[in-house]
Ligand SMILES: Nc1ncnc2c1ncn2[C@@H]1O[C@H](COP(=O)(O)OP(=O)(O)O)[C@@H](O)[C@H]1O
């Protein structure tokens with residue numbers, strides 16, 4: 001579960017006294033998620049999510065994330081608008097840690113996405129990219145391609161412990177990716193963690209909302225598509241579902257057609273995206289003590305995806 005920080009009733013009441021949200025009616029920790037502590041908060045005025053920022057979120061980045069949520073919501077994108085306190089501040093402190101209240105968004109994520117979900121999710125991603133245009137906040141991708149080799153150098157032994165011989169294979173991946181990495185694709189504000197647990201659907205299966213923008217940054221739009229293909233289009237047996245992938249891309253292109261260069265780059269971007277999540281999972285695997293409340297995500301799931309990408313994805317068939 002992801003509640004690293006407990007909040008007492010007295011602390012909550014004192015915190016809420018700084019807002020115009022009315023008295024609390026219900027407050028409970030949310031088990032899902034791994035990065036931050038999240039609470040479902042119900043007050044006299046409605047439902048909200050209270051987040052206490054932990055772990056990776058750097059305090060200096062939080063205004064970028066919160067302003068982005070507000071920017072997207074102002075443009076009609078279904079993201080959780082931050083709630084300002086009586087003084088107009090949306091970034092606050094609780095238990096000595098940064099904290100914020102955002103709107104509660106209705107909808108449910110899916111554990112096993114179908115191609116129909118992939119289509120909807122793809123369209124939701126393109127909508128996000130278009131809605132982010134003009135956002136003035138800037139944040140370099142601190143988990144982008146230039147950062148992978150330095151990150152891996154700290155966790156080589158963990159890779160060897162997981163699978164003897166793996167560190168040499170990853171070194172080769174990193175070298176090949178560095179040479180082949182596309183550098184001139186259209187860029188903008190991307191989500192960078194658009195996984196099934198961060199996308200909500202309505203009961204009719206239509207896209208409802210996206211949450212968890214705490215890896216958002218400036219990078220290639222097609223890289224965000226590649227992250228999404230990896231997260232949504234692999235089967236439990238490790239095989240890549242090309243039908244789901246084509247549906248995801250078709251959904252994306254309902255709103256934002258990919259250029260030929262973006263399409264051509266998808267296989268190498270997806271290989272890089274697989275390394276990025278392998279590396280952060282590896283780092284977390286190493287850092288999570290046995291018996292911790294949060295179970296780290298399996299790095300080898302992403303190593304298996306990497307192995308698929310080493311063979312090269314054929315996404316569009318021979319006619320395109
Ligand atoms: N705005 C929101 N509306 C409704 N539920 C939310 C919202 N934000 C977060 N949640 C719930 O909290 C869970 C964890 O949130 P998430 O941002 O993914 O956490 P973490 O950053 O720790 O991974 C989500 O799976 C979802 O159930």
Ligand SMILES: N[C@@H](CCOP(=O)(O)O)C(=O)O
Pocket residue numbers: 032033034035193195197198212277280281297
């Ligand atoms: N999606 C990442 C981990 C980040 O978790 P989230 O719960 O914040 O989406 C992964 O799968 O490695």
